[in-house]
Amino acid sequence: MPLSEPAPMKTRDRILQTSLQLFNEHGEPRITTNHIADELDISPGNLYYHFRNKDDIIWLLFEQFERRMDAALQVPERRAPDMEDMWLYLHLVFETIWEYRFFYRDLDNLLSRNKKLRTHFRRIIERKVTTAAAICQGLVDAGVMNATAEDIAALARNIAVVATYWLNFQRIRTSAATVNQDSDHLALGVYQVLSQVAPFLRSDARQLLHHISREYLT
Amino acid sequence: MPLSEPAPMKTRDRILQTSLQLFNEHGEPRITTNHIADELDISPGNLYYHFRNKDDIIWLLFEQFERRMDAALQVPERRAPDMEDMWLYLHLVFETIWEYRFFYRDLDNLLSRNKKLRTHFRRIIERKVTTAAAICQGLVDAGVMNATAEDIAALARNIAVVATYWLNFQRIRTSAATVNQDSDHLALGVYQVLSQVAPFLRSDARQLLHHISREYLT
DNA sequence: GTCTATATAGGGATAGAC
DNA sequence: GTCTATCCCTATATAGAC
Numbered sequence: 460m461p462l463s464e465p466a467p468m469k470t471r472d473r474i475l476q477t478s479l480q481l482f483n484e485h486g487e488p489r490i491t492t493n494h495i496a497d498e499l500d501i502s503p504g505n506l507y508y509h510f511r512n513k514d515d516i517i518w519l520l521f522e523q524f525e526r527r528m529d530a531a532l533q534v535p536e537r538r539a540p541d542m543e544d545m546w547l548y549l550h551l552v553f554e555t556i557w558e559y560r561f562f563y564r565d566l567d568n569l570l571s572r573n574k575k576l577r578t579h580f581r582r583i584i585e586r587k588v589t590t591a592a593a594i595c596q597g598l599v600d601a602g603v604m605n606a607t608a609e610d611i612a613a614l615a616r617n618i619a620v621v622a623t624y625w626l627n628f629q630r631i632r633t634s635a636a637t638v639n640q641d642s643d644h645l646a647l648g649v650y651q652v653l654s655q656v657a658p659f660l661r662s663d664a665r666q667l668l669h670h671i672s673r674e675y676l677t
Numbered sequence: 678m679p680l681s682e683p684a685p686m687k688t689r690d691r692i693l694q695t696s697l698q699l700f701n702e703h704g705e706p707r708i709t710t711n712h713i714a715d716e717l718d719i720s721p722g723n724l725y726y727h728f729r730n731k732d733d734i735i736w737l738l739f740e741q742f743e744r745r746m747d748a749a750l751q752v753p754e755r756r757a758p759d760m761e762d763m764w765l766y767l768h769l770v771f772e773t774i775w776e777y778r779f780f781y782r783d784l785d786n787l788l789s790r791n792k793k794l795r796t797h798f799r800r801i802i803e804r805k806v807t808t809a810a811a812i813c814q815g816l817v818d819a820g821v822m823n824a825t826a827e828d829i830a831a832l833a834r835n836i837a838v839v840a841t842y843w844l845n846f847q848r849i850r851t852s853a854a855t856v857n858q859d860s861d862h863l864a865l866g867v868y869q870v871l872s873q874v875a876p877f878l879r880s881d882a883r884q885l886l887h888h889i890s891r892e893y894l895t
Numbered sequence: 896g897t898c899t900a901t902a903t904a905g906g907g908a909t910a911g912a913c
Numbered sequence: 914g915t916c917t918a919t920c921c922c923t924a925t926a927t928a929g930a931c
Contacts (some may be wrong), residue, residue, distance in 0.1 A: 490909085492906075492907065493907090504908090504910090511908095513908095514905070
């Protein structure tokens with residue numbers, strides 16, 4: 460294989476890539492297998508040579524997403540994270556959601572017609588909640604945060620809700636055109652999540668967070 | 678018309694009622710006009726005598742929902758609400774969402790195929806945000822709450838996100854069977870929203886909120 | 896107002912040639 | 914691996930009789 464040209468992408472991978480792009484842009488329910496084939500200038504028959512059915516494509520995209528999200532939710536273990544760690548960490552989570560945002564747009568539909576998807580997605584949600592709780596507990600142990608166990612439990616659930624649905628929320632509020640300026644929306648989501656944590660922080664940590672927000676927002 | 682028997686419901690109203698019930702239970706995309714007609718033991722043709730199309734049914738249900746939600750979002754003007762007011766107020770919002778929950782399950786789908794729906798729903802969301810901000814500002818003015826304008830802005834957005842998506846979130850987490858114990862889920866949603874406000878409250882108001890939560894949860 | 900019958904359209908998926 | 918042709922099914926919606 461000549462090194463001068465990059466190897467052309469295999470059809471199977473092109474189908475996955477294009478499906479993801481179309482799903483994200485228009486929503487999965489409105490993209491048919493024919494649309495995908497059209498966009499790629501291949502025949503529907505060819506598409507079905509590579510994939511059993513539409514759900515098969517969706518499942519493979521989900522596996523990509525799951526690997527990415529599992530990696531993103533990896534907690535840095537060595538030490539209690541500082542505010543900047545938290546910001547970057549959350550931003551990674553939001554980026555992952557953004558890249559596979561079509562799952563979030565039609566969650567109910569997708570999960571109710573595919574049991575395996577449902578089980579796996581639920582695991583991701585639970586992991587969001589427990590990871591958020593673990594980080595908060597770490598901050599408490601490090602003396603940076605002041606919260607009871609009950610506070611942390613409720614806070615972790617709310618963090619997960621906002622992290623999960625922020626992009627949907629913004630999508631409703633802003634016109635479709637505006638939504639496509641990615642980075643702003645992600646940063647604002649990170650800000651929203653961290654502003655839930657802020658009131659529990661010790662004064663100096665809260666100041667630092669305030670400072671970081673100003674830096675990263677616009 | 679004899680008073681001894683209640684007037685039988687008009688077919689048109691029965692269609693609306695049954696549609697709402699089926700949409701809520703199974704999700705709007707999976708309920709066809711034929712399903713609705715079947716459930717009512719009428720013919721599809723009859724259904725189309727009463728409604729131009731499926732979107733027409735959905736729009737009329739939305740109008741009901743909008744009236745209910747507009748009423749629920751009415752702020753009690755006379756005085757700064759106490760914690761129990763807040764609890765009951767929020768519970769009313771959650772009850773309204775619960776009764777028309779199918780809209781929330783497939784929001785993206787519904788809003789992107791119907792512009793009028795999109796405009797009106799967006800108005801409701803904006804109203805949620807501004808109402809939440811107004812109430813918080815009222816609490817600050819009354820000396821019950823301690824928060825900057827920036828705090829309130831972020832808090833109001835987060836309140837709206839949790840109020841909007843809490844039921845969806847719980848639906849993913851718990852098995853379908855569990856979800857149908859209405860009241861628990863609503864109360865927990867109210868709790869989640871108010872726990873966002875709690876850390877900004879003066880100590881005595883926070884205690885009161887804590888107390889009320891214990892009373893209403895389970 | 897209600898029914899039966901049917902038109903229309905589109906999406907998912909397969910068969911078989913190349 | 915890829916294409917063409919086609920089948921099947923389901924959903925929306927209408928026509929016309931009663």
